[in-house]
Amino acid sequence: MRICVVGCGAVGSLFAAHLSLLEDVEVWAFDLNELHVAAINRDGLRLSGAGEVVGHPRGTSDPAAIPPCDFGIVATKAMHTGPAIAATAHAFAEGCVATVQNGLGNEETLAEHVEHVIRGTTFPAGKLLEPGHVQWDVKGDTTLGPYDARTPTAEVERLADACTRAGMPAEAVDDARGPQWLKVIFNASTNPIGALTGLTHGRVCERPDLRALVTDLVDEGKAVAAAQGIELDADPEELIDHAARRDVAYDHKASMLQDVEARRPTEVDYLNGGIVRFGREGGVPTPLNSAIQALVKGVEASWTES
Amino acid sequence: MRICVVGCGAVGSLFAAHLSLLEDVEVWAFDLNELHVAAINRDGLRLSGAGEVVGHPRGTSDPAAIPPCDFGIVATKAMHTGPAIAATAHAFAEGCVATVQNGLGNEETLAEHVEHVIRGTTFPAGKLLEPGHVQWDVKGDTTLGPYDARTPTAEVERLADACTRAGMPAEAVDDARGPQWLKVIFNASTNPIGALTGLTHGRVCERPDLRALVTDLVDEGKAVAAAQGIELDADPEELIDHAARRDVAYDHKASMLQDVEARRPTEVDYLNGGIVRFGREGGVPTPLNSAIQALVKGVEASWTES
Numbered sequence: 254m255r256i257c258v259v260g261c262g263a264v265g266s267l268f269a270a271h272l273s274l275l276e277d278v279e280v281w282a283f284d285l286n287e288l289h290v291a292a293i294n295r296d297g298l299r300l301s302g303a304g305e306v307v308g309h310p311r312g313t314s315d316p317a318a319i320p321p322c323d324f325g326i327v328a329t330k331a332m333h334t335g336p337a338i339a340a341t342a343h344a345f346a347e348g349c350v351a352t353v354q355n356g357l358g359n360e361e362t363l364a365e366h367v368e369h370v371i372r373g374t375t376f377p378a379g380k381l382l383e384p385g386h387v388q389w390d391v392k393g394d395t396t397l398g399p400y401d402a403r404t405p406t407a408e409v410e411r412l413a414d415a416c417t418r419a420g421m422p423a424e425a426v427d428d429a430r431g432p433q434w435l436k437v438i439f440n441a442s443t444n445p446i447g448a449l450t451g452l453t454h455g456r457v458c459e460r461p462d463l464r465a466l467v468t469d470l471v472d473e474g475k476a477v478a479a480a481q482g483i484e485l486d487a488d489p490e491e492l493i494d495h496a497a498r499r500d501v502a503y504d505h506k507a508s509m510l511q512d513v514e515a516r517r518p519t520e521v522d523y524l525n526g527g528i529v530r531f532g533r534e535g536g537v538p539t540p541l542n543s544a545i546q547a548l549v550k551g552v553e554a555s556w557t558e559s
Numbered sequence: 560m561r562i563c564v565v566g567c568g569a570v571g572s573l574f575a576a577h578l579s580l581l582e583d584v585e586v587w588a589f590d591l592n593e594l595h596v597a598a599i600n601r602d603g604l605r606l607s608g609a610g611e612v613v614g615h616p617r618g619t620s621d622p623a624a625i626p627p628c629d630f631g632i633v634a635t636k637a638m639h640t641g642p643a644i645a646a647t648a649h650a651f652a653e654g655c656v657a658t659v660q661n662g663l664g665n666e667e668t669l670a671e672h673v674e675h676v677i678r679g680t681t682f683p684a685g686k687l688l689e690p691g692h693v694q695w696d697v698k699g700d701t702t703l704g705p706y707d708a709r710t711p712t713a714e715v716e717r718l719a720d721a722c723t724r725a726g727m728p729a730e731a732v733d734d735a736r737g738p739q740w741l742k743v744i745f746n747a748s749t750n751p752i753g754a755l756t757g758l759t760h761g762r763v764c765e766r767p768d769l770r771a772l773v774t775d776l777v778d779e780g781k782a783v784a785a786a787q788g789i790e791l792d793a794d795p796e797e798l799i800d801h802a803a804r805r806d807v808a809y810d811h812k813a814s815m816l817q818d819v820e821a822r823r824p825t826e827v828d829y830l831n832g833g834i835v836r837f838g839r840e841g842g843v844p845t846p847l848n849s850a851i852q853a854l855v856k857g858v859e860a861s862w863t864e865s
Contacts, residue, residue: 449755450857460860462853469846540775544847547768548854551756554766 265328270308280310292385325350331523356523370400398429438474447507455503480535571634576614598691631656637829662829676706704735744780753813761809786841
């Protein structure tokens with residue numbers, strides 16, 4: 254089988270490197286970072302940290318070079334989903350395309366370009382250290398499910414099986430919205446609070462006023478999920494408190510805080526903005542998520558002159 | 560008559576310099592900034608900008624040096640009200656003490672130390688340029704009213720008359736809560752949005768998402784005021800839009816943004832925090848003001864290690 258990872262930042266590289274270890278899988282790694290692609294083709298794609306892996310996917314920055322594939326795994330930042338799938342859709346005319354991205358709305362964007370879409374949520378994380386080399390910070394599971402009835406269940410299972418055999422444990426389920434919304438609510442309720450205050454996850458959680466705000470944001474997200482009939486796999490509150498432990502992620506700066514410190518656009522429109530949009534569609538008010546989204550967009554605007 | 564201005568930053572200096580021009584008023588300027596006090600005593604207290612004034616109040620940093628006064632005018636930052644009045648209350652045993660500070664709760668704090676309290680709201684603004692020299696940015700009116708029945712109306716009128724004669728127009732009213740809440744709602748709904756995003760007042764107002772958040776904050780403040788039977792003199796929305804004009808205060812960085820950039824404690828507990836407290840007492844929910852207060856306190860916390 255042939256798989257193309259679309260967007261080989263940290264998360265995409267975890268999938269590409271692992272899957273390329275399998276004898277029965279040919280892996281393509283598509284990324285616009287030409288230095289990263291050149292390093293992959295010269296020395297392989299190296300992961301270090303939570304595990305040591307050197308994979309040998311075929312790297313390219315040219316979408317026309319990607320041959321027809323059985324699967325795509327899209328791992329770009331959420332704001333790049335549209336251009337990324339528009340450029341690569343030709344390779345997936347007969348295949349299925351899975352998103353393992355953050356936030357809400359990526360499936361809808363993919364479905365505008367390809368027929369068979371797989372909703373995915375993944376917990377492993379890392380960061381690109383240098384071209385060809387990714388630090389693997391966190392191990393974790395991936396959940397995959399069909400976006401709609403057009404996606405064959407057997408294909409979802411085939412992709413999950415390949416990931417699992419490659420060392421990235423994945424489960425195929427009928428409805429992947431539960432884990433997806435769990436992760437989105439977790440991220441939307443904590444990431445922007447770190448980004449707006451400059452505090453680590455642990456320090457956000459130990460301030461009663463901010464922890465109460467996190468809970469209010471979680472409650473809005475839960476209500477929006479419930480209105481769609483989505484059952485969360487776990488209570489986001491438990492994940493949030495677990496992550497705040499000193500031996501887990503107390504000192505972790507949320508990715509959105511890292512983005513703000515580096516003055517990069519954030520994913521807030523796909524996190525809080527996604528909750529607001531689904532809330533509006535379902536008639537569930539989300540005033541706090543709206544406020545947080547507006548504040549983070551304001552921070553982004555402050556980096557440019559009026 | 561003898562008046563002591565307690566806290567001679569920008570606003571306090573505007574009052575002290577003007578009042579000292581009157582033949583029938585002896586003015587004391589109390590401030591802990593010894594360089595400022597020394598400059599006042601050596602060269603006088605100079606205002607420049609909206610008007611040119613050189614006054615000659617008697618400066619001191621020693622509360623014991625203040626003689627018995629007819630009036631106090633407290634103009635410290637709101638978080639310093641308690642210590643400032645505790646140190647100076649002896650001078651006002653027979654007098655009345657007016658607050659011209661930002662925020663809610665200053666009258667209550669003064670009333671714990673002195674018997675006759677005057678609630679005041681003032682719109683003039685400026686900034687301390689150097690010891691003895693204040694830039695006078697904005698002219699404006701002051702409104703004074705008795706805090707409770709113990710404060711003689713005639714004394715409120717006597718202080719308002721002195722301010723007006725000195726060039727700081729002031730009006731004595733029966734209930735000064737209308738202008739006070741108007742200013743508090745204006746400040747609480749705009750200042751922290753600038754502080755959290757880094758945007759000027761005009762840029763906050765031209766973003767529809769942030770302008771909507773400002774309106775939601777205003778609406779909470781209006782509801783809390785209404786529950787107490789307070790009638791605002793004007794609609795805060797009109798003031799906010801007026802100030803956003805390019806020929807008014809489009810490029811103004813809110814004082815709270817200036818505080819955040821200089822890593823100084825902000826007055827958020829007396830602005831949004833005051834609205835939250837009165838809301839709780841009146842049974843009016845204020846979730847957005849709570850959220851904003853928590854975020855700004857989080858920013859302040861980020862300046863210190865955990």
